[in-house]
Amino acid sequence: xxxxxxxxxxxxxxxxxxxxxxxxxxxxxxxxxxxxxxxxxxxxxxxxxxxxxxxxxxxxxxxxxxxxxxxxxxxxxxxxxxxxxxxxxxxxxxxxxxxxxxxxxxxxxxxxxxxxxxxxxxxxxxxxxxxxxxxxxxxxxxxxxxxxxxxxxxxxxxxxxxxxxxxxxxxxxxxxxxxxxxxxxxxxxxxxxxxxxxxxxxxxxxxxxxxxxxxxxxxxxxxxxxxxxxxxxxxxxxxxxxxxxxxxxxxxxxxxxxxxxxxxxxxxxxxxxxxxxxxxxxxxxxxxxxxxxxxxxxxxxxxxxxxxxxxxxx
Ligand code: CP
Numbered sequence: 001x002x003x004x005x006x007x008x009x010x011x012x013x014x015x016x017x018x019x020x021x022x023x024x025x026x027x028x029x030x031x032x033x034x035x036x037x038x039x040x041x042x043x044x045x046x047x048x049x050x051x052x053x054x055x056x057x058x059x060x061x062x063x064x065x066x067x068x069x070x071x072x073x074x075x076x077x078x079x080x081x082x083x084x085x086x087x088x089x090x091x092x093x094x095x096x097x098x099x100x101x102x103x104x105x106x107x108x109x110x111x112x113x114x115x116x117x118x119x120x121x122x123x124x125x126x127x128x129x130x131x132x133x134x135x136x137x138x139x140x141x142x143x144x145x146x147x148x149x150x151x152x153x154x155x156x157x158x159x160x161x162x163x164x165x166x167x168x169x170x171x172x173x174x175x176x177x178x179x180x181x182x183x184x185x186x187x188x189x190x191x192x193x194x195x196x197x198x199x200x201x202x203x204x205x206x207x208x209x210x211x212x213x214x215x216x217x218x219x220x221x222x223x224x225x226x227x228x229x230x231x232x233x234x235x236x237x238x239x240x241x242x243x244x245x246x247x248x249x250x251x252x253x254x255x256x257x258x259x260x261x262x263x264x265x266x267x268x269x270x271x272x273x274x275x276x277x278x279x280x281x282x283x284x285x286x287x288x289x290x291x292x293x294x295x296x297x298x299x300x301x302x303x304x305x306x307x308x309x310x311x312x313x314x
Contacts, residue, residue, distance in 0.1 A: 001310045003131055005124075005140040006148050007191050010310075020156050020299075020306040027060045027305065033312040034063030040104040041067045041141065044111040044126065049273060050141045050149065053300035054108050060305055061312065066104070079126055093129050101134035106311055113144035113181040115245035121145065121181075122210070137311045139304075145210075147183045150272050151191035152303035157296045158197075158232055161268050166196055167231035168265070172223060173203030174280040175250045176237030184272050185238045186213040193217065202226035206248040210241050223254055227263040234270045235280050256281040261290060268292045 001009055010016045023030070039058040041051065055065045068074050075091035085092065100107060111126035121144040130138045140148055158169060171188055185201075190213055192199040201209070202220045220226040227233065235256045240246045255278070261267060269281065269291045277283055285291060 001137075001307075003138045004148060004307045004311065005127060005131075005138070005143065006146050006187070007151065007194055009148075013194050016152070016306055016310070017156060017159060019309070020152070020302045023060075023305050023309065024299075024302045027301070030309055031060070031062035033309060034058065034061035037062075037105040037312065038064045038066065038103065039106045039108060039308070040100055041065060041108040042070060042100065042110065042130075043067070043141075044070045044109075045142075047110060047141070049297050049300050050110060053297070054139075054141060054149070054304045056301050057304035057308055058106075060301070061308055063106075063308070063312075068100075079129065093126070094133065097130055097133040098135060101136045104136060106137050106139060106308065107134050108139045108141045109143070110141040111143055113183065113245075115179060115181075115239075118241075118244040122212075139307060139311070142183055144181065145183055146187040146190065147272070148187055148191075149300060149303050149307065150184060151187040152307070153296060153299035154188060154234065154270065154272070155191050155195070156299045156303060157270065157292060160295070160299075161292060162231065164231065166198060168198040168200065168229055169232045169234065170226050170230045170264075170267075171199075171201045171234045171236065172226065172254070172256065173207050174235045174237055174254050174256060175252055176247075176276055176279055177250065179239045179245050179247060180237050182209055182238045182241055185209055185236050188234060188236070189213045189217065200226045200230070204249050204251060204254065206240055206243065207238065208242060209238070223260070224263055227260055227267075230264040230267045232270055233261065233264060233267045235275075236271065237276075237280060252279075255279060256285055258282065258284050258288070261285055266290070270296055273297055 076089040078089040113121040127143040
Protein backbone atom coordinates (compact mmCIF):
# COMPACT_ATOMS: atom_id res chain seq x y z
CA UNK A 1 0.00 0.00 0.00
CA UNK A 2 1.46 3.40 -0.98
CA UNK A 3 -1.18 5.97 0.06
CA UNK A 4 -4.10 5.67 2.48
CA UNK A 5 -7.11 7.85 1.73
CA UNK A 6 -10.03 5.38 1.90
CA UNK A 7 -10.97 1.80 2.74
CA UNK A 8 -10.26 0.91 -0.90
CA UNK A 9 -6.53 1.48 -0.39
CA UNK A 10 -6.33 -1.49 1.99
CA UNK A 11 -5.33 -4.65 0.15
CA UNK A 12 -7.68 -6.71 2.35
CA UNK A 13 -9.97 -5.31 5.07
CA UNK A 14 -10.31 -8.55 7.06
CA UNK A 15 -6.54 -8.92 7.10
CA UNK A 16 -6.12 -5.28 8.17
CA UNK A 17 -8.51 -5.82 11.09
CA UNK A 18 -6.61 -8.93 12.13
CA UNK A 19 -3.35 -6.99 11.96
CA UNK A 20 -4.84 -4.16 14.06
CA UNK A 21 -5.75 -6.68 16.79
CA UNK A 22 -2.24 -8.14 16.71
CA UNK A 23 -0.70 -4.67 16.95
CA UNK A 24 -2.99 -3.78 19.84
CA UNK A 25 -1.79 -6.81 21.78
CA UNK A 26 1.86 -6.14 20.90
CA UNK A 27 2.21 -2.43 20.01
CA UNK A 28 6.02 -2.31 20.14
CA UNK A 29 6.61 -5.49 18.16
CA UNK A 30 7.49 -3.78 14.87
CA UNK A 31 9.83 -0.98 15.98
CA UNK A 32 12.51 -2.03 13.50
CA UNK A 33 10.23 -0.94 10.63
CA UNK A 34 10.39 2.76 11.51
CA UNK A 35 14.05 3.03 12.51
CA UNK A 36 15.57 6.21 11.01
CA UNK A 37 12.23 7.03 9.31
CA UNK A 38 10.34 10.28 9.81
CA UNK A 39 6.66 11.09 9.55
CA UNK A 40 5.51 14.69 9.08
CA UNK A 41 1.96 15.46 10.21
CA UNK A 42 0.45 18.52 8.53
CA UNK A 43 -2.64 20.08 10.05
CA UNK A 44 -4.68 22.64 8.16
CA UNK A 45 -7.37 22.17 10.87
CA UNK A 46 -7.50 21.55 14.62
CA UNK A 47 -7.16 18.11 16.18
CA UNK A 48 -6.73 16.31 19.47
CA UNK A 49 -7.19 12.59 18.78
CA UNK A 50 -5.78 12.40 15.26
CA UNK A 51 -2.67 14.37 16.17
CA UNK A 52 -1.84 12.36 19.29
CA UNK A 53 -2.92 8.92 18.10
CA UNK A 54 -1.07 9.17 14.77
CA UNK A 55 2.07 10.43 16.50
CA UNK A 56 1.78 7.64 19.06
CA UNK A 57 1.29 5.09 16.27
CA UNK A 58 4.39 6.33 14.44
CA UNK A 59 6.43 6.33 17.66
CA UNK A 60 5.26 2.79 18.48
CA UNK A 61 6.73 1.78 15.12
CA UNK A 62 10.05 3.44 15.96
CA UNK A 63 9.53 6.49 13.72
CA UNK A 64 10.39 10.11 14.43
CA UNK A 65 7.55 12.60 13.99
CA UNK A 66 7.35 16.29 13.14
CA UNK A 67 4.10 18.26 13.35
CA UNK A 68 3.29 21.40 11.37
CA UNK A 69 0.17 23.45 12.06
CA UNK A 70 -0.24 25.27 8.79
CA UNK A 71 -1.49 28.85 9.20
CA UNK A 72 -0.29 28.90 12.84
CA UNK A 73 3.34 27.69 12.97
CA UNK A 74 4.16 28.05 9.28
CA UNK A 75 3.54 30.40 6.38
CA UNK A 76 -0.05 30.70 5.27
CA UNK A 77 -0.38 28.64 2.11
CA UNK A 78 -1.98 29.32 -1.23
CA UNK A 79 -3.55 26.30 -2.90
CA UNK A 80 -5.09 27.77 -6.06
CA UNK A 81 -3.17 27.78 -9.32
CA UNK A 82 -2.70 30.89 -11.43
CA UNK A 83 -3.35 33.40 -8.68
CA UNK A 84 -1.35 36.59 -8.21
CA UNK A 85 0.03 36.03 -4.73
CA UNK A 86 -0.35 39.58 -3.45
CA UNK A 87 -2.44 38.63 -0.40
CA UNK A 88 -1.73 37.17 3.03
CA UNK A 89 -0.43 33.78 1.76
CA UNK A 90 3.31 33.98 1.03
CA UNK A 91 3.86 30.27 0.25
CA UNK A 92 2.30 28.06 -2.41
CA UNK A 93 1.52 24.40 -1.86
CA UNK A 94 3.32 23.59 -5.12
CA UNK A 95 6.69 24.36 -3.55
CA UNK A 96 5.83 23.56 0.07
CA UNK A 97 4.67 20.00 -0.61
CA UNK A 98 7.79 18.72 -2.44
CA UNK A 99 9.98 20.46 0.14
CA UNK A 100 8.15 18.70 2.98
CA UNK A 101 8.50 15.45 1.03
CA UNK A 102 12.31 15.85 1.06
CA UNK A 103 12.27 15.95 4.87
CA UNK A 104 10.33 12.77 5.58
CA UNK A 105 9.30 9.27 4.57
CA UNK A 106 5.52 9.54 5.15
CA UNK A 107 3.22 12.58 5.28
CA UNK A 108 -0.06 12.69 7.18
CA UNK A 109 -2.43 15.46 6.06
CA UNK A 110 -5.55 16.93 7.64
CA UNK A 111 -7.41 19.27 5.28
CA UNK A 112 -11.15 19.65 5.85
CA UNK A 113 -13.78 20.85 3.43
CA UNK A 114 -13.83 24.64 3.32
CA UNK A 115 -17.41 24.86 1.95
CA UNK A 116 -16.55 27.45 -0.72
CA UNK A 117 -17.35 24.95 -3.46
CA UNK A 118 -18.80 21.43 -3.22
CA UNK A 119 -17.06 20.52 -6.46
CA UNK A 120 -13.65 21.59 -5.11
CA UNK A 121 -14.18 19.91 -1.75
CA UNK A 122 -15.31 16.63 -3.33
CA UNK A 123 -12.31 16.79 -5.72
CA UNK A 124 -10.04 16.65 -2.62
CA UNK A 125 -7.83 19.35 -4.11
CA UNK A 126 -5.41 19.65 -1.18
CA UNK A 127 -5.04 15.94 -0.39
CA UNK A 128 -4.50 15.14 -4.06
CA UNK A 129 -1.81 17.80 -4.41
CA UNK A 130 0.08 16.10 -1.57
CA UNK A 131 -0.25 12.76 -3.37
CA UNK A 132 0.87 14.24 -6.68
CA UNK A 133 3.71 16.48 -5.49
CA UNK A 134 5.25 15.05 -2.30
CA UNK A 135 7.06 12.02 -3.72
CA UNK A 136 6.32 10.04 -0.52
CA UNK A 137 3.34 8.03 0.80
CA UNK A 138 0.45 10.17 2.03
CA UNK A 139 -2.02 9.26 4.79
CA UNK A 140 -5.32 11.11 5.12
CA UNK A 141 -5.83 12.32 8.68
CA UNK A 142 -9.29 13.56 7.58
CA UNK A 143 -9.80 15.16 4.24
CA UNK A 144 -12.74 17.03 2.74
CA UNK A 145 -14.84 13.94 2.09
CA UNK A 146 -13.47 11.09 4.21
CA UNK A 147 -11.93 10.29 7.61
CA UNK A 148 -10.64 6.76 7.01
CA UNK A 149 -8.44 6.39 10.10
CA UNK A 150 -11.52 7.18 12.21
CA UNK A 151 -13.69 4.67 10.37
CA UNK A 152 -11.03 1.98 10.70
CA UNK A 153 -10.97 2.58 14.47
CA UNK A 154 -14.79 2.56 14.53
CA UNK A 155 -14.90 -0.80 12.78
CA UNK A 156 -12.25 -2.24 15.08
CA UNK A 157 -14.30 -1.08 18.09
CA UNK A 158 -17.50 -2.65 16.75
CA UNK A 159 -15.65 -5.91 16.13
CA UNK A 160 -14.41 -5.86 19.73
CA UNK A 161 -17.82 -5.13 21.26
CA UNK A 162 -20.21 -7.03 19.02
CA UNK A 163 -22.06 -9.92 20.67
CA UNK A 164 -23.52 -11.40 17.49
CA UNK A 165 -21.96 -12.14 14.10
CA UNK A 166 -24.15 -9.63 12.27
CA UNK A 167 -24.90 -6.67 14.56
CA UNK A 168 -27.32 -3.88 13.67
CA UNK A 169 -25.35 -0.62 13.35
CA UNK A 170 -27.18 2.70 13.08
CA UNK A 171 -25.64 5.95 11.88
CA UNK A 172 -27.82 8.75 13.24
CA UNK A 173 -27.64 12.45 12.43
CA UNK A 174 -27.89 14.63 15.56
CA UNK A 175 -28.10 18.41 16.02
CA UNK A 176 -25.08 20.74 16.26
CA UNK A 177 -24.70 24.53 16.34
CA UNK A 178 -22.00 24.76 13.63
CA UNK A 179 -21.53 23.76 9.99
CA UNK A 180 -19.75 20.40 9.97
CA UNK A 181 -18.35 18.45 7.01
CA UNK A 182 -19.71 15.13 5.74
CA UNK A 183 -16.31 13.41 5.97
CA UNK A 184 -17.01 11.26 9.05
CA UNK A 185 -20.46 10.03 7.99
CA UNK A 186 -19.33 9.50 4.37
CA UNK A 187 -16.42 7.42 5.53
CA UNK A 188 -18.44 5.50 8.12
CA UNK A 189 -20.97 4.58 5.44
CA UNK A 190 -18.18 3.53 3.08
CA UNK A 191 -16.59 1.24 5.68
CA UNK A 192 -19.87 -0.21 6.96
CA UNK A 193 -20.82 -1.11 3.41
CA UNK A 194 -17.70 -3.31 3.27
CA UNK A 195 -19.11 -5.43 6.14
CA UNK A 196 -22.07 -7.80 6.31
CA UNK A 197 -23.59 -5.91 9.27
CA UNK A 198 -27.21 -4.77 9.19
CA UNK A 199 -26.54 -1.08 8.58
CA UNK A 200 -29.12 1.72 8.81
CA UNK A 201 -28.69 5.46 8.22
CA UNK A 202 -31.20 7.85 9.79
CA UNK A 203 -31.44 11.63 9.44
CA UNK A 204 -34.00 14.37 8.83
CA UNK A 205 -35.04 15.04 5.24
CA UNK A 206 -32.51 17.28 3.49
CA UNK A 207 -29.46 15.64 5.06
CA UNK A 208 -29.02 12.96 2.37
CA UNK A 209 -25.35 12.09 1.90
CA UNK A 210 -23.68 11.94 -1.50
CA UNK A 211 -24.91 9.05 -3.69
CA UNK A 212 -21.21 8.32 -4.22
CA UNK A 213 -21.14 7.02 -0.64
CA UNK A 214 -24.73 5.88 -0.11
CA UNK A 215 -25.07 3.83 -3.29
CA UNK A 216 -28.31 1.87 -3.03
CA UNK A 217 -28.51 2.18 0.77
CA UNK A 218 -31.99 3.39 1.83
CA UNK A 219 -32.49 6.04 4.51
CA UNK A 220 -34.84 5.46 7.47
CA UNK A 221 -36.21 8.94 8.19
CA UNK A 222 -37.88 7.79 11.43
CA UNK A 223 -35.09 7.81 14.03
CA UNK A 224 -37.12 5.79 16.57
CA UNK A 225 -37.76 3.05 14.03
CA UNK A 226 -34.07 3.04 13.06
CA UNK A 227 -33.05 2.58 16.70
CA UNK A 228 -35.30 -0.46 17.24
CA UNK A 229 -33.19 -3.53 18.13
CA UNK A 230 -29.93 -1.74 17.26
CA UNK A 231 -26.64 -3.02 18.71
CA UNK A 232 -24.60 0.12 18.00
CA UNK A 233 -25.71 3.76 17.73
CA UNK A 234 -23.16 5.95 15.95
CA UNK A 235 -24.23 9.58 16.32
CA UNK A 236 -22.81 12.37 14.20
CA UNK A 237 -23.81 15.74 12.88
CA UNK A 238 -23.20 16.81 9.32
CA UNK A 239 -24.32 19.74 7.21
CA UNK A 240 -26.42 19.34 4.08
CA UNK A 241 -24.78 17.87 0.99
CA UNK A 242 -27.54 18.90 -1.40
CA UNK A 243 -27.83 22.45 -0.05
CA UNK A 244 -24.10 22.35 0.42
CA UNK A 245 -22.85 23.40 3.83
CA UNK A 246 -26.26 24.61 5.04
CA UNK A 247 -27.66 23.88 8.49
CA UNK A 248 -31.25 22.88 7.74
CA UNK A 249 -32.26 21.78 11.23
CA UNK A 250 -31.19 21.93 14.85
CA UNK A 251 -34.09 19.72 15.89
CA UNK A 252 -33.24 18.62 19.44
CA UNK A 253 -35.66 15.70 19.16
CA UNK A 254 -32.78 13.98 17.28
CA UNK A 255 -30.45 14.21 20.33
CA UNK A 256 -29.55 10.73 21.56
CA UNK A 257 -31.17 10.31 24.97
CA UNK A 258 -31.67 7.48 27.45
CA UNK A 259 -35.23 7.13 26.14
CA UNK A 260 -33.95 6.70 22.58
CA UNK A 261 -31.31 4.21 23.70
CA UNK A 262 -34.07 2.22 25.44
CA UNK A 263 -35.51 1.47 21.98
CA UNK A 264 -32.34 -0.45 21.08
CA UNK A 265 -31.13 -3.91 22.06
CA UNK A 266 -28.82 -2.56 24.80
CA UNK A 267 -26.86 -0.74 22.12
CA UNK A 268 -23.41 0.71 22.60
CA UNK A 269 -23.12 4.44 21.98
CA UNK A 270 -20.36 5.63 19.62
CA UNK A 271 -19.11 9.03 18.46
CA UNK A 272 -15.81 10.06 16.87
CA UNK A 273 -15.36 12.99 19.32
CA UNK A 274 -15.21 15.86 20.04
CA UNK A 275 -18.89 15.70 20.95
CA UNK A 276 -21.26 18.50 21.93
CA UNK A 277 -22.91 17.33 25.15
CA UNK A 278 -26.68 17.73 25.33
CA UNK A 279 -26.78 18.59 21.63
CA UNK A 280 -25.61 15.34 19.99
CA UNK A 281 -26.09 13.15 23.09
CA UNK A 282 -27.16 13.69 26.67
CA UNK A 283 -24.76 13.59 29.61
CA UNK A 284 -26.63 10.56 30.90
CA UNK A 285 -25.88 8.47 27.79
CA UNK A 286 -22.33 9.71 27.36
CA UNK A 287 -21.44 9.10 31.01
CA UNK A 288 -23.40 5.85 31.19
CA UNK A 289 -22.31 2.23 30.71
CA UNK A 290 -23.39 2.04 27.06
CA UNK A 291 -20.87 4.66 25.93
CA UNK A 292 -17.69 3.30 24.34
CA UNK A 293 -16.38 6.58 22.95
CA UNK A 294 -13.08 6.48 24.85
CA UNK A 295 -12.30 2.92 23.75
CA UNK A 296 -13.18 4.03 20.23
CA UNK A 297 -10.71 6.93 20.51
CA UNK A 298 -8.00 4.63 21.87
CA UNK A 299 -8.38 2.45 18.79
CA UNK A 300 -7.28 5.41 16.68
CA UNK A 301 -3.71 4.46 17.66
CA UNK A 302 -4.11 0.93 16.31
CA UNK A 303 -5.86 1.90 13.10
CA UNK A 304 -3.10 4.41 12.37
CA UNK A 305 -0.38 1.97 13.37
CA UNK A 306 -1.78 -0.72 11.07
CA UNK A 307 -1.84 1.70 8.15
CA UNK A 308 1.67 3.01 8.84
CA UNK A 309 3.00 -0.53 9.24
CA UNK A 310 1.57 -1.52 5.86
CA UNK A 311 3.13 1.54 4.23
CA UNK A 312 6.52 0.93 5.87
CA UNK A 313 6.41 -2.67 4.68
CA UNK A 314 5.86 -1.35 1.18
N1 CP B 1 -12.14 12.16 15.88
C1 CP B 1 -11.15 13.02 15.55
O1 CP B 1 -10.66 13.02 14.41
O2 CP B 1 -10.75 13.83 16.55
P1 CP B 1 -9.81 15.11 16.36
O3 CP B 1 -10.56 16.07 15.45
O4 CP B 1 -9.60 15.65 17.74
O5 CP B 1 -8.54 14.67 15.72
